[in-house]
Amino acid sequence: TNGYDPLTVTxxxxxxxxxxxxxxxxxxxxxxxxxxxxxxxxxxxxxxQFGHNLxxxxxxxxxxxxxxxxxTVYLNAEGYTNAVFVMQVFGAFSTSVxxxxxxxxxxxxxxxxxxxxxxxxxxxxxxxxxxxIANNGAIELATGATVxxxxxxTVGAVQTAADTVIA
Numbered sequence: 001t002n003g004y005d006p007l008t009v010t011x012x013x014x015x016x017x018x019x020x021x022x023x024x025x026x027x028x029x030x031x032x033x034x035x036x037x038x039x040x041x042x043x044x045x046x047x048x049q050f051g052h053n054l055x056x057x058x059x060x061x062x063x064x065x066x067x068x069x070x071x072t073v074y075l076n077a078e079g080y081t082n083a084v085f086v087m088q089v090f091g092a093f094s095t096s097v098x099x100x101x102x103x104x105x106x107x108x109x110x111x112x113x114x115x116x117x118x119x120x121x122x123x124x125x126x127x128x129x130x131x132x133i134a135n136n137g138a139i140e141l142a143t144g145a146t147v148x149x150x151x152x153x154t155v156g157a158v159q160t161a162a163d164t165v166i167a
Contacts, residue, residue: 028152032135035115038086047091051099058083066091066118072100075129077107085112085130092118092137100127109148119156122147 006013014021040062044050047063051070057078067089077083083106093116103109112130114120119137122128125144132139132149138156141147151158 025154028133028154032115032133032154035086035113035133036088036117036135038088040088047089051096056085058085060086060088062088062090064090067093067116069093069095069099069101071096072102074102074104075107075112076104077111079106081106081108083107083111087112087114087130089114089116089118092116092120093132094121095123095126095128097123098125099123101129102127103129112149120151 012020038060041059042061044061044063047065047067049070050063050067051073053072053074055074055076057076058080075085085107093114101112103112107129109129110131114130114132115135116132116137117135120132120134120139122132122139122141122145124142126142126146128145128147128149130149132147132151134151134153134156136155137153139151139153139158141151141158141160143161145160
């Protein structure tokens, strides 16, 4: 970790691996393996055209190929605050500038998981909800991106640029 101002970080910065980072890496591997082994309910067949005001309900979704989020996707919990959304992406994941993942009808960021088997690029001024796990890929949050959730990589760098991440 470098380039982070300790005065603007809530929590602890771990500049070198320690017992906390080792435990976090082990837990991340368990979570990533679990998410990848879930059976998908729905396959989204046009991952290159993901978004465009698409409304999704609580399910485990699979996208086989690189995903490009354009515009907005709505995650509609249908009034159930414990609704869980899992997105299994087998390819890289990117967004367009000002793209949005919007939570509606009781959906909560803590119950949304994006298991990406590749690199992740969240474009400038995008709003993203949920936990992003880049399995064997780097994560880049471009200027002004907002993430309500967590950003984790099993093997790869995490790069931010004037972003807001609320865990």
